[in-house]
Amino acid sequence: MASISGPPVVRQASPTADPASVPAATQPVVPRRTAPRTRRWSALLWVAPAFGMYAVFVLFPMAQSVQYSFYDWDGIGPATPAGLDNWKAIFTRPELLHSVEHAFILVIFYTVLPVGLGLVAASLIRELRPGAFSTTARVVLFIPQVLPLVAAGIAWTWMYSSDGLVNQVLRAVGLEQHTRAWLSDFTFALPAVGVIGVWVMLGFCTVLLLAGIGKIDPALYEAARLDGAGRISEFFAVTLPGLRRELVVCTTFTMIAALASFDVIQISTQGGPGYQTMVPGVEIYRLTFLQQHVGQASALAVFLAALVLVVIWPIQRLGREK
Amino acid sequence: MTTSAVAQRVTRTGLLLALMLFAIVPLLSMFTTALATPGSTPQGLSWPSDPHWHNFVDAWSAANFLALFRSSTLIVLGVVPATVAMATAAGYALAQLNVPFGKAIYGLLLVGLTLPFEALITPLYYDLRSMGLLGTRLAIILPLIGLLMPFGVFWMRAHFLGAEPALTEAAKVDGANTWQTFRRVHLPLATSAWSALAVLFFLASWNQYLLPLVLVDDPTKRTVAGGLGAFQGQYGTDIVLLCAGSLLIILPSLVIFLIFQRNLVKALMQGAVK
Numbered sequence: 001m002a003s004i005s006g007p008p009v010v011r012q013a014s015p016t017a018d019p020a021s022v023p024a025a026t027q028p029v030v031p032r033r034t035a036p037r038t039r040r041w042s043a044l045l046w047v048a049p050a051f052g053m054y055a056v057f058v059l060f061p062m063a064q065s066v067q068y069s070f071y072d073w074d075g076i077g078p079a080t081p082a083g084l085d086n087w088k089a090i091f092t093r094p095e096l097l098h099s100v101e102h103a104f105i106l107v108i109f110y111t112v113l114p115v116g117l118g119l120v121a122a123s124l125i126r127e128l129r130p131g132a133f134s135t136t137a138r139v140v141l142f143i144p145q146v147l148p149l150v151a152a153g154i155a156w157t158w159m160y161s162s163d164g165l166v167n168q169v170l171r172a173v174g175l176e177q178h179t180r181a182w183l184s185d186f187t188f189a190l191p192a193v194g195v196i197g198v199w200v201m202l203g204f205c206t207v208l209l210l211a212g213i214g215k216i217d218p219a220l221y222e223a224a225r226l227d228g229a230g231r232i233s234e235f236f237a238v239t240l241p242g243l244r245r246e247l248v249v250c251t252t253f254t255m256i257a258a259l260a261s262f263d264v265i266q267i268s269t270q271g272g273p274g275y276q277t278m279v280p281g282v283e284i285y286r287l288t289f290l291q292q293h294v295g296q297a298s299a300l301a302v303f304l305a306a307l308v309l310v311v312i313w314p315i316q317r318l319g320r321e322k
Numbered sequence: 323m324t325t326s327a328v329a330q331r332v333t334r335t336g337l338l339l340a341l342m343l344f345a346i347v348p349l350l351s352m353f354t355t356a357l358a359t360p361g362s363t364p365q366g367l368s369w370p371s372d373p374h375w376h377n378f379v380d381a382w383s384a385a386n387f388l389a390l391f392r393s394s395t396l397i398v399l400g401v402v403p404a405t406v407a408m409a410t411a412a413g414y415a416l417a418q419l420n421v422p423f424g425k426a427i428y429g430l431l432l433v434g435l436t437l438p439f440e441a442l443i444t445p446l447y448y449d450l451r452s453m454g455l456l457g458t459r460l461a462i463i464l465p466l467i468g469l470l471m472p473f474g475v476f477w478m479r480a481h482f483l484g485a486e487p488a489l490t491e492a493a494k495v496d497g498a499n500t501w502q503t504f505r506r507v508h509l510p511l512a513t514s515a516w517s518a519l520a521v522l523f524f525l526a527s528w529n530q531y532l533l534p535l536v537l538v539d540d541p542t543k544r545t546v547a548g549g550l551g552a553f554q555g556q557y558g559t560d561i562v563l564l565c566a567g568s569l570l571i572i573l574p575s576l577v578i579f580l581i582f583q584r585n586l587v588k589a590l591m592q593g594a595v596k
Contacts, residue, residue: 040420040422041422043419043421046411046419046421047415047416047421047424047427049411050412050431050471051431053408054431054471054472057446057465057469058434058437058469059434061445062437062441064445065442068444068445121338124337139580142583143345143576146575146576147529148528148531148572148575149547150529150547150548150551151572154565155348155568158352158564159348163364163561164366165348165351168365168366168367202341260438260441262531266531267551281438285440298444301441301444304440304441308436309433309436312436
């Protein structure tokens with residue numbers, strides 16, 4: 001195969017030339033046309049294992065989810081066609097609708113706050129001299145991201161409990177009357193769960209944005225200074241545009257985590273109290289494995305997958321255009 | 323240095339310290355709690371007058387951690403090498419070889435990049451039940467390979483897109499076939515990319531919670547994270563033991579991260595912004 005494409009290249013080049021240094025322009029069209037043909041179909045073999053596993057364990061189940069969503073099925077007996085009932089329920093049954101609302105509220109905690117605070121932190125830290133301190137800072141900030149979310153859930157469940165650190169601090173500063181069991185409080189449970197998201201995501205965003213700032217040409221900052229720009233206008237004129245790609249990565253990653261959250265909520269509140277912290281991920285799990293409403297769970301699952309795609313798509317487009 | 327410059331430096335360092343404190347405090351609280359008197363309910367953050375280091379040993383045996391670690395190791399060994407190898411081959415082909423329907427294949431894989439695991443867990447449960455794999459480690463390993471694949475292919479393709487075309491041409495002229503070109507030229511240059519991917523996949527498998535929770539009933543056949551979930555259900559009221567157990571669970575992820583953090587953070591920066 002390769003020998004077909006090899007020799008003609010050499011023949012067309014000057015006889016003494018090192019093959020690797022043949023300029024691209026002098027490479028003949030002929031071998032390029034024949035060589036890929038001969039290896040074209042064999043190239044599929046390279047992709048086959050990866051795509052095979054993906055097809056069997058992702059694409060096929062996804063198609064099944066779509067199919068299940070039009071049926072009423074308890075997972076054991078025969079399935080009965082349910083038309084669009086399961087889909088209508090997502091928009092009419094309050095607990096399903098609320099779970100989707102909560103997912104969007106979590107975006108504030110998983111995405112808006114970490115990216116916003118990360119930006120502020122990164123632009124302030126920017127001029128800190130590199131050394132042992134900044135390396136330690138980077139490592140420490142990143143730690144919450146690499147731990148199992150289960151452990152994050154357990155750690156924060158303890159932080160929020162009546163004897164936990166949050167209440168301990170409130171008592172210490174004389175705000176005794178504001179202490180409560182945060183995760184079983186109807187008003188504060190969802191924001192409390194949200195703060196766990198901030199904890200997991202903030203370091204990741206800060207570290208990524210810091211690296212991005214490091215790549216911005218310092219001359220741009222000097223030019224801004226010479227133009228008399230203050231800290232704020234410098235931030236909007238230089239830092240923000242320079243971080244476009246990193247911002248897109250942070251936003252995409254954290255939004256998927258927010259909309260599809262499961263581990264932290266399953267561990268800390270299971271969606272409670274009542275339905276105050278219920279999110280689609282936990283609701284899918286409960287519908288399938290605790291209530292045996294497989295059709296309803298599947299409709300919500302397909303809806304969630306589509307929702308994530310619809311939300312992420314425009315952000316990705318934003319990152320690509322220049 | 324002017325006073326305002328000093329003030330700015332202090333502000334910056336202070337801000338950074340505050341963020342670091344926020345990141346580390348829940349773990350510190352867990353640590354001091356894990357050392358308290360067994361069965362007591364200590365305060366959130368207080369160094370015990372008489373640290374009970376033995377709590378870690380108790381948690382170790384209560385949760386049957388040896389079996390859990392063994393199980394997690396088997397799952398990681400089943401998932402990571404296979405997934406990295408398949409993703410590397412596919413990423414190389416999609417970037418460097420002329421794969422028929424390559425665009426369509428890559429497009430389908432990209433859809434999987436944003437797919438939440440929960441969206442697939444219901445059909446996966448019934449599929450694995452009909453395959454007779456429910457309750458075995460394969461029920462975690464096989465779906466995980468499929469679920470991690472889109473990211474793996476995306477990551478490796480991004481790396482191989484940046485490979486020098488002149489190297490391929492040179493190898494071809496030397497008479498190397500496609501496999502030899504890949505094996506001798508491109509794979510050695512991709513070491514940092516695939517090893518970073520392996521670390522990420524290690525963390526994703528080790529920390530995986532949903533799949534074991536649903537697909538395997540026996541906690542000793544789960545990942546450590548899945549086992550910790552069961553541990554919480556069982557010892558949820560014994561906060562001292564729970565904190566000790568959680569710290570034991572966290573340790574391997576933390577150690578792997580600290581060993582590879584330099585490469586990992588660097589690779590994430592490069593990979594993420596591609």
